[in-house]
Amino acid sequence: MKRPRNIVILTGAGISAESGIDTFRGGGGLWEQHRVEDVATPEAFARDPDLVLRFYDMRREAIQTKQPNPAHIALARLDREWPKSEGGEVLIVTQNVDDLHERGGALNVLHMHGEHLNAWCTACDMRLRWTDPLIHRPSCPLCGEPALRPDIVWFGEIPYRMDEIHEALSAADLFVSIGTSGAVYPAAGLVRTARDLGMQTLELNLERSQGSAWFHETRLGPASAIVPTWVEELLR
Numbered sequence: 001m002k003r004p005r006n007i008v009i010l011t012g013a014g015i016s017a018e019s020g021i022d023t024f025r026g027g028g029g030l031w032e033q034h035r036v037e038d039v040a041t042p043e044a045f046a047r048d049p050d051l052v053l054r055f056y057d058m059r060r061e062a063i064q065t066k067q068p069n070p071a072h073i074a075l076a077r078l079d080r081e082w083p084k085s086e087g088g089e090v091l092i093v094t095q096n097v098d099d100l101h102e103r104g105g106a107l108n109v110l111h112m113h114g115e116h117l118n119a120w121c122t123a124c125d126m127r128l129r130w131t132d133p134l135i136h137r138p139s140c141p142l143c144g145e146p147a148l149r150p151d152i153v154w155f156g157e158i159p160y161r162m163d164e165i166h167e168a169l170s171a172a173d174l175f176v177s178i179g180t181s182g183a184v185y186p187a188a189g190l191v192r193t194a195r196d197l198g199m200q201t202l203e204l205n206l207e208r209s210q211g212s213a214w215f216h217e218t219r220l221g222p223a224s225a226i227v228p229t230w231v232e233e234l235l236r
């Protein structure tokens with residue numbers, strides 16, 4: 001593989017699995033206890049806001065007890081050291097709504113599906129840091145309305161900052177996908193965009209993803225082992 005300069009890394013639930021955060025579709029995964037259509041759509045929120053708010057309150061509380069694992073820490077090292085050693089850019093585009101990339105030390109993280117630790121006021125359209133429960137309908141500190149919802153992109157809603165993602169891809173020469181099943185679009189389609197743009201593509205995952213055939217190279221194993229090895233190779 002040619003030495004890259006600008007790198008776009010897409011991460012999914014698999015990178016946080018070894019930190020104790022359930023993936024969506026793995027054995028014992030999130031949706032086996034809660035059906036996706038019961039908690040992660042605007043329709044579900046309209047139908048049963050208490051169920052949805054309780055579910056996200058539980059997740060928000062849980063992620064604050066989890067710690068970044070060696071895969072998050074290795075990516076953060078790459079994010080910090082690559083610009084200095086190679087003069088290139090690294091962008092971590094994550095589907096994850098946890099904050100483990102940031103707590104691992106990464107600086108350039110784009111949350112395309114929102115963040116557990118943010119709330120979105122649907123009255124004044126502001127987003128703010130929020131670590132407490134929402135079930136009791138607290139007022140928005142900015143406009144006073146009790147209109148806060150989780151700042152999570154639900155199924156049927158449009159992911160955030162797609163323009164920035166495409167801009168970064170068009171300047172990249174390596175696209176890496178880590179711990180994602182390739183089942184949720186538009187994230188799952190980014191590898192095809194990367195191929196159309198002519199860049200190298202690498203998949204790091206526990207098992208082959210649905211879009212595995214689009215990658216030039218696939219390395220299989222737990223993220224906490226294969227991500228640090230790949231970062232070490234790149235920075236060597």
Ligand code: NAD
Nearest residue numbers: 012013014017023024025095096097098179180181206223
């Ligand atoms: P997914 O559950 O569909 O797929 C997870 C992938 O990770 C699978 O391919 C699995 O083989 C792989 N995996 C599992 N354990 C791994 C490990 N130890 N090392 C490496 N790979 C491992 O998750 P996805 O593709 O991210 O699905 C997309 C949706 O999941 C997104 O909308 C995202 O917001 C959401 N999600 C996020 C979190 C989180 O924030 N941590 C948790 C669950 C789901």
